[in-house]
Structures are given as structure tokens and as C-alpha cells.
Amino acid sequence: MLSVLESAPAGQETDTALLEALERGDFSRSTLRSGLLARGETQEQIFALARKLRDEHFPTCEVEARSVIEISNVCMQGCHYCSMAKGSGIKRYVMKHEAVVEMADFLYERGRRVLLMQSGENQAKAWVDAVARTVSEIKQRHPDFEIILCLGNMSEEQYAQLKKAGGDRYILKFESSVKRLYEMWKPTDTVEERLNCLKLLVDVGFKVGSGNMVGMPGQTVDDIVDDLLLMGEYDLTMNSCTVFIPGEACGYRDEPIGDVDFAFNAMALMRIMNPDRLMPTTSCLEKCRPSGQYIGLMAGANTITIHDGTPENFKKMFPIYSTNRFTPDNSHLLNAVAKANMTVSTHPLQ
Ligand code: SAH
Secondary structure (H helix, E strand, O other), X not given: OOOOOOOOOOXXXXXXXXXXXXXXXXOOHHHHHHHHHOOHHHHHHHHHHHHHHHHHHOOOOEEEEEEEEEEEOOOOOOOOOOOXXXXXXXXXXXXXXXXXXXXXXXXXXXXXXXXXXXXXXXXXHHHHHHXXXXXXXXXXXXXXXXXXXXXXXXXXXXXXXXXXXXXXXXXXXXXXXXXXXXXXXXXXXXXXXXXXXXXXXXXXXXXXXXXXXXXXXXXXXXXXXXXXXXXXXXXXXXXXXXXXXXXXXXXXXXXOXXXXXXXHHHHHHHHHHOOOOEOEOOHHHHHHOOOHHHHHHHOOOOEEEEOOOOOHHHHOOOOOOOOOOOOOOHHHHHHHHHHOOOEEEOOOOO
């Protein structure tokens, strides 16, 4: 099924009415719609406004660098866009407690102070107990290591357990706010369940990040407008947007790649609507367009994930969007940050 996103009008001149609306905080549906469709000069101006607001709220012009450890690819969900979906036939792994702690020590010694632990979704008690134990040990060894978890849907008790163990932040993307799309892309879950989890995470005290995917099968510009509006309804500390990449082993492998300009524009609008939140420039942007992560910074992003925490033998087994996932190294990211006139912070920005 084709993505039904409209293509943007060509050769636009600067749309001053649109920019003025965004500047004065008019986030009506029609303003957001035009913002998503903007290209050329208007798009540049929207990015400039996003950067201005980011720099007002984060005046040190730093990009928060976080290391990721992909601790397991075991997953109970069957998302069509994900190559780790249940039944996808890939080899499964779970990193051992000692290996994760040792990796965290190594990253800490390298100067990192923000650690993202990511996995497939698994609510088995043994798994959640194991993650809680690992988080608790890492926190004991390095109390100032900011720990971000991205482990999917769980119960309130399980979220509370992970918070108590020392987790600081949790990323749970709502993916799409539109019921029809969510349940088409993620047939093993419901949007109500996902949004309830988001609420539980805020309630148990995590700093919570959430966001959407853009350029997905069946998605329209109006659907993305709905996503942008939903973000303001939750007390979040981070917003994010990824662009759809059809991974070789996922159900949507024959679908076309998403249009990255919609992702850049959605990011800029997220920044303009909620200027004090963190926002990542993700590696899938780079996969879609050379210098994509630099453009993400120019559209208002201020965090970056460094893939230096997952052991090489497991990296290929964590194919979120591709087995040839672009996993940026340090020097590439440093260049993108310097080019955007920002500096890398290994300390948490929140
Ligand atoms: N199992 C966890 C982690 C998922 S991976 C969870 O469900 O929360 C992190 C994010 O990558 C997802 O939330 C999704 O927004 C994004 N993602 C996954 N597959 C993708 C794809 N094919 N293209 C673009 N983004 C994708």
C-alpha cells in the first residue's frame, strides 16, 4: 500500500502569513498542515524559527549525546514496520546482566553521562526483574549516570519497579495518534493501550519522551497534524519523529521509504509548539538523505544517540529499520554538531 502523503507544491515563495502564524503560536490545523507541506524558502524559515526557539530555551547550544545499549531483541509485539517483530524469524538475544554493567562502566569511563537501554517489548516478570536489577547496579556504581529506558508497554507496577530501580527517563513513542493507522501498523496492540502506558509513565514519575513515525503506509498529512496536536496534551520532556524505513525483514518491506521532508518539518513544528523539550536527530534521517542528522539539528533537534554500547555481534540482530542500519560513529556526529554551530554535551540536558 502506498503512503498517501501529498507531494508538496513546487517553487514556493516564502509564505509570510504561515510564518507569522507560527511565531504567534497559532497552531490551528490549517497552519500545521501548511507547515508540514512547506518546502524551499518557507521550509528554511520554519527551521530558522525552530532553531531560534530551541536556542532561547537551551541557550548553551549543546546537543545531548547518549550512548545506546540494545539489551535484547526479544519482542512480543507484531509491528509490521519492525524487523524484530514476533515471528520475523530473526535470531534472538538477551544481553547478560554482567555484560550490560561492564558496558555501562566502559561508557561512563569514556565520559558519557546519559545511557539509553533499548529492547523489544517483553512483559515477562523474569525480564523486567532482570532489567531492574541491571539498572539498579549501574546506578549504584554511577549515581550520576542518567538512565533512559525504551522497553515498550508494561504494567503500572512494572514501570514503578523500573523507576524505583533508578530509571530516570522512559521513551515510549505513540507512533500514530490515529486509531485506524495504529491498529493497522501494530495489530497486536491498541492506541488506547499505548496512550494509557504513556500516562502511567508520567504518573510514576519518569521524564517521558514520545513521538510519531512519518511517511508510513496509509498516513495522510492530516494524520500527522493529529500527532503534533497530541504531543501537547501530555506532560512530556522529549518529542521525537522518525521517518519510515522499510527494513528487509519487516512486514512492510515492500512499501516505499517515507518522505524525509515531512519528518524534518514535523520536527521543526514539534520544536516550535513545545520549545523546551528535548528532541533527537535520529539515524534514520541519515539513511534517507546524506547529512540528514545535520539537517535534523537545523530543524531544531538537540540530542543525538551514539551507537557505541551494543556489542558488534548483536548490532546486526537489532534491525529496527534495517540490517544495514546507519549507526553513526563519533567523528561523523561531531562533524554534524560542529557544522550546526553546536557542541556535544555528555551531561544530561534535563
Ligand atoms: N520496542 C520498543 C522500542 C521500539 S524501537 C517500543 O515499542 O517502544 C524505537 C522506535 O523506532 C519505535 O518506537 C519507532 O518509532 C521507531 N521505528 C521502528 N521501526 C521503524 C521503521 N521501520 N522506520 C522508522 N522508524 C521506526
